[in-house]
Amino acid sequence: MRTLLEKIFHFIRHHKFIFIVLFVAFWFRYYRVSDFQFWSTDEEIIAHFVRKVIDEKRLFLVSPNFSLGISLGSAFFLLSSIPYWFANLDPTQALYLTSIIGLITTGTLYLVGKNIHSVRLGFFSSFLYGASFLASLNDRRWWTLSVAPLLTALTIFSLNKLSDKKYWYFTLLAICVMAAWQIDPNFGILPIMAIVTFIAFHIPIIKRQ
Numbered sequence: 001m002r003t004l005l006e007k008i009f010h011f012i013r014h015h016k017f018i019f020i021v022l023f024v025a026f027w028f029r030y031y032r033v034s035d036f037q038f039w040s041t042d043e044e045i046i047a048h049f050v051r052k053v054i055d056e057k058r059l060f061l062v063s064p065n066f067s068l069g070i071s072l073g074s075a076f077f078l079l080s081s082i083p084y085w086f087a088n089l090d091p092t093q094a095l096y097l098t099s100i101i102g103l104i105t106t107g108t109l110y111l112v113g114k115n116i117h118s119v120r121l122g123f124f125s126s127f128l129y130g131a132s133f134l135a136s137l138n139d140r141r142w143w144t145l146s147v148a149p150l151l152t153a154l155t156i157f158s159l160n161k162l163s164d165k166k167y168w169y170f171t172l173l174a175i176c177v178m179a180a181w182q183i184d185p186n187f188g189i190l191p192i193m194a195i196v197t198f199i200a201f202h203i204p205i206i207k208r209q
Contacts, residue, residue, distance in 0.1 A: 017123045018110045025106040025130030029099045029139050034092050042143035043091065046080050053081040054089060073182035076144055083142070095140060101150055102139030106130040108153040115160050144184040151176050151183075155190050163201040 052058045059078070062071035087093035106126050113122030129135050129149065138146065158173035177194055180187030197203065 017119065018107065018126065021110065021123065021126045021130045022103060022106060024127065025103055025136075028131060028133070028136035029102045030096075033095060033099065033140060036137065036140055037092065037095060038141065039091070040141075040143070043141065046077060046143065047084075047089075047091065049074075049077040050081045050084045051089065053078065054085050072184075075179065075182035076147075080142065091142075095142060098142040098146065099139050101146060102130075102136065105139075105150040105153060108150060108157065112153050112157045112160070115157065145186065147179075147183065148186065151179055151187065151190065155193065159194060159197045162203050163197065167204075 049060070052060070060074050062074060083094045083097040084091075086097060106129055109129050110122040110126035113119075113125040115122075135149070154172060155176045158169040158176065161169035162173065173194060177191045180190045198205065
């Protein structure tokens with residue numbers, strides 16, 4: 001038990017900056033969380049499909065995208081049913097769960113900056129996002145672009161690892177790129193970024209990993 005506590009304190013001592021940033025990010029996203037919310041057509045569409053999953057016990061394979069005029073995959077709406085189920089279809093309560101995505105994104109940006117250059121870059125990039133009033137407002141709602149910063153950060157992280165010949169991260173990259181088609185057409189930038197990086201760094205596509 002003592003060894004475990006020593007490891008925990010050692011980890012906190014050497015990563016104290018990220019804990020400070022996570023505290024700031026938590027305050028920006030949860031301070032008066034029920035007061036700074038708004039309900040748009042995007043949330044209305046999500047609530048409609050989520051109600052079909054929870055109340056009517058209906059699953060579906062496609063979902064509408066009004067900007068393209070076609071249907072996309074249903075993964076995001078099926079995923080949305082989880083926090084709404086816990087919140088008993090109360091959107092205010094659901095945001096207490098979905099705002100955690102903002103905290104995860106903040107921590108991911110710290111890892112991205114640290115891996116690309118240094119701990120200092122990781123600290124400043126995560127702090128700028130965690131303490132951003134605009135980003136925190138976006139994290140206080142749940143719509144398709146709420147996961148955009150997280151997926152983008154994970155894509156950059158995966159590509160950075162792949163450029164270092166750590167090919168096991170191709171699985172994480174594949175999940176992020178495939179999620180792009182399931183969620184929103186704006187995510188089309190992620191596969192484009194992946195293709196450019198593969199060409200620029202001569203990353204092989206055919207690998208056992």
